Each structure stands twice: as structure tokens, then as C-alpha cells.
Amino acid sequence: MGCTTSTPSGASTQNINVIPSGTAQQKKDTKVKIVLLGDSGVGKSSIALFLCHGRFSDKHQVTIGAAFLHHTIQLKNGESMKLHIWDTGGQEKFRSLAPLYYRDAYGAIVVYDSNNVETFNSLKYWINEIKSNGPRNCYIMVVANKKDLPQKLNAEMVMKFCQQENVSFIECSAKTGENINTLFEKIASRIYSRYKDILFYNNQ
Structure with missing residues (x-):
């Protein structure tokens, strides 16, 4: 998923205030890697696509290695934060590359797919990877995607x-957009x- 723009459409801004790229800011954006x-x-x-564009695509393309996008939000306290988001490939042959992307992530x-037990069983692996090889105190959130389907x-x-x-937990749907903004907020x-x-x- 090669999206690099960070402006979602109108319906996706309920919980996140998007700052247009041309808007002058008195402070520098706080930059964090996720x-x-x-x-x-x-x-x-x-x-990531819904966050970036406010839409869902039925066409599934396997992410090769990783894809990068950025998205600027404004927190409730008024501070601006630019999220540098790395979308990593989940296939087993790409797992060895994952530490390259999460080693300096905040x-x-x-x-996981809330309708696929195997992907839930893999949570332990991914969480252990972050805790063992990622930055100390990296904030981890587990996301149950595909909430729009029978669970x-x-x-x-x-x-x-x-x-x-x-670790934290939230349910969402990348198809309907439910809780996508809330997740990143x-x-x-x-x-x-x-x-x-x-x-x-x-x-x-």
C-alpha cells in the first residue's frame, strides 16, 4: 500500500482534526514513528488507506516489505503530531524485515482478523517481537479488524x-471506518x- 498523502475525506475527521499541509503553524509538528x-x-x-483517504478498497494487494505514509493530527491539548506510519508485510517471508521498521517506533x-482464529493466535508472536526486539516501553495496541462482519x-x-x-485493545472496521480515527487518536x-x-x- 503505497499511500503517502495524509489528507482523509470529510467523514473520517470526527475524532481527529486534520491540519492541511499548507497551514502555517507556530510550533513544529511532533514527529513519531508508528x-x-x-x-x-x-x-x-x-x-492505513482509510486513515489516509477515508475509503476502502475491495482489491487486496500484498504489501512487499513495508509501505510508508504520514498523517498529521492535532491532539485534544492543541499539540500537533505527525505520525510516520510504516505498514509492514505480514507474510512469513517478510517477518525477518520487521525489526528494521519497528526498532525505533514509539x-x-x-x-488481527476478528473472524480468523489463526491471526489471533499470531498476536503472541507479534507482541513478543516488539517486547523483545523493539524499543523499550513501545506503546502497543491490539486491533481487532473487520468488526463489520459476523464475529x-x-x-x-x-x-x-x-x-x-x-497492551491496549480496540475493535474497528477498515471497511466502514468504524473506530479508525479513534484508534490513531x-x-x-x-x-x-x-x-x-x-x-x-x-x-x-
Whole structure:
């Protein structure tokens, strides 16, 4: 998914205030790196596409290696944050490349298909990868995608798993856009709260 623009359409801005690229700002954007992880076909690229363009595509293209996009949002406290989002390939042959993208990430979004038990079972692998090889205190959020479909996995069970792993959890749909903006708003605000002193210093 090679999207590099960061302006979503109108319906997708309910929870995130988009700052047009030409708007003059008194402060520099706080720049943070976020990585999308998970098995192939769970909808990582679709989530990024909806954030970027406010739309969903039925055509699935396998991400080769990783794709980069950026998206500038304004947090509720008025601070501006530019998310540098890396959408990684989920196929097993690309897994060895993942550390190249998440090693300096402030946040990791680990996606699974809420109708596919195998992708849920892979969560442990992806979370352990971040905790073992990623930055210390990287903020991790598990995302149950495809909420628009009849659910085969119990959300309460997944929430219990996330509590045990000490990671956050949210359900969303890249097809309808449900909770896509909320997902990125939450991870951005949590990252800012956790790293605001470092981020403020680095962006002076």
C-alpha cells in the first residue's frame, strides 16, 4: 500500500482534526514513528488507506516489505503530531524485515482478523517481537479488524488476553471506518503522554 498523502475525506475527521499541509503553524509538528504489524490479510493496509483517504478498497494487494505514509493530527491539548506510519508485510517471508521498521517506533499497532482464529493466535508472536526486539516501553495496541462482519472471536476473551500482556485493545472496521480515527487518536495521545518530555526536547 503505497499511500503517502495524509489528507482523509470529510467523514473520517470526527475524532481527529486534520491540519492541511499548507497551514502555517507556530510550533513544529511532533514527529513519531508508528508501525503496523500482523499476519497477511488482516487489513493493515486497509486501515492505513482509510486513515489516509477515508475509503476502502475491495482489491487486496500484498504489501512487499513495508509501505510508508504520514498523517498529521492535532491532539485534544492543541499539540500537533505527525505520525510516520510504516505498514509492514505480514507474510512469513517478510517477518525477518520487521525489526528494521519497528526498532525505533514509539508505538506498534498489532492487527488481527476478528473472524480468523489463526491471526489471533499470531498476536503472541507479534507482541513478543516488539517486547523483545523493539524499543523499550513501545506503546502497543491490539486491533481487532473487520468488526463489520459476523464475529467468530469473543471480544472479552481478547480483552483478557490483552490485559495479561499489558497492551491496549480496540475493535474497528477498515471497511466502514468504524473506530479508525479513534484508534490513531488514542495511540497518538498515549504516546504523547508517555514521551512528551522527550518529544518536546527533540522537536525544538
